[in-house]
Amino acid sequence: MIIAMASDHGGYELKEDLKKHLSSQGHFITDYGTHSKDAVDYPDFALLAAEAVSTGLVEVAIVVDGAGIGSAMAAGKVPGVRPACCNDIYMAANSREHNYANLLTLGSMVVGSGKAKKIVDVWLSTPWGEERHKRRIDKIMAIEAKYLVRK
DSSP: EEEEEOOOGGGGGHHHHHHHHHHHOOOOEEOOOOOOOSOOOOOHHHHHHHHHHHTOOOEEEEEESSHHHHHHHHHSSSSTTOOEOOHHHHHHHHHHHOOOOOOEEEEETTTOOOHHHHHHHHHHOOOOHHHHHHHHHHHHHHHHHHHOOOO
């Protein structure tokens, strides 16, 4: 699978650990930065990963910042992106099966590398529940379409 990844400075080290982990499983990673621990603003990098999902360059993205919340909020502004901030295995599985999440955010101050790898593995391997949850996702997409401002 081709996976977009991004982080701010607070998530840089965890992003790098996850890149190695996912690459060893045969995934191809497109890294949208940041590429160092120098201070940056998480919305800039969450946006790049979200745009990769929205435009179809990748199927999914993983974004890491300090808490995971801010990146989820920023990514959720991009049409077609359904972000989920997941700090445990249950949230990861639920976000994919029930909510068809296509962008995972993690907080490096919340989960360590070992737990993050387990969360990512579950998130990527959990199938979409499809028919059982489709009408709810359709409603979410209708809300997005209602408030989407077109240029």
